[in-house]
Amino acid sequence: MKKYLITGLLVWIPLVITVWVLRAIVSTLDQSLLLLPQAWQPNNLIGFKLWGLGTLITLLVVIATGVVASNFFGQRLVRTWESVLNRIPVVKQIYSSVKQVSDTLLGPGGQAFRKALLVQYPREGSWxxxxQTGTPGGELEQHLPTEVVSVYVPTTPNPTSGFFLMMARKDVVELEMSVDEALKFIISMGSVAPDAARN
Structure with missing residues (x-):
């Protein structure tokens, strides 16, 4: 009986969690419809709510923005928009900070979370x-005695919390495994081993 219970849980738990996460994402993105004027909201136009319509419209707007911002005139428009925002006192600090982080994490040239590392933490002998999230620069670089890298060490099983460390490059081991494989290994608390067939 216990065997069948565990087998059933192994089938249902991933499915239920996946559905729950997707439902939460879609429900949140559906709230974007509330930005439309009351008369233009779909539930007023057609008489009922279409679940997922806000998500679809949000994705289309984001993709269209990406298409426009990728060409010459779109880039000029974005630069003009940013220069306007950078003249507004409080908005300037918030916008520039968020943009810097998002460019680092999501931009094609960003180095954050592009490389998995093996590090000794929280003490020597514990791995x-x-x-790797980058390399310290500016004043930090002047005070550090050796070449260092910025490292984010996530906690298990919730990788959204963790510790930021600056470690000597000679003390970290660059891994060939992908970031996805490393995250699976961390979230599973080491029970899902990375692909050992890599040669």
Missing amino acids: TIGF
């Missing part, structure tokens, strides 16, 4: 997986 864990971290992610």
Whole structure:
């Protein structure tokens, strides 16, 4: 009986969690319809709510923005928009900080979370997986005695919390595994081993 219970849980738990996460994402993105004027909202136009319509419209707007911002005139428009925002006192600090982080994490030239590392943490002889997020610069670089890398060490099983460390490059081991494989290994608390067939 216990065997069948565990087997059933192994089938249902991933499915239920996947559906729950997708439902939460779609429900959140559907709230974007509330930005439309009351008369233009779909539930007023057609008389009932279409679940997922806000998500679809949000994705289309984001893709269209990406298409426009990728060409010459779109880039000029974005630069003009940013220069306007940078003249507004409080908005300037918030916008520039968020943009810098998003460019680092999501931009094609960003190095954050592009490389998995094997590091000794929290003490020598204890090993864990971290992610290289960049290299310290400016004043930090002047005070650090050796070449260092910025490392984010996530906690298990919730990788959204963790520790930021600056470690000597000679003390970290660059791994060939992908970031996805490393995250699976961390979230599963080491029970899902990375692909060992890599040669």
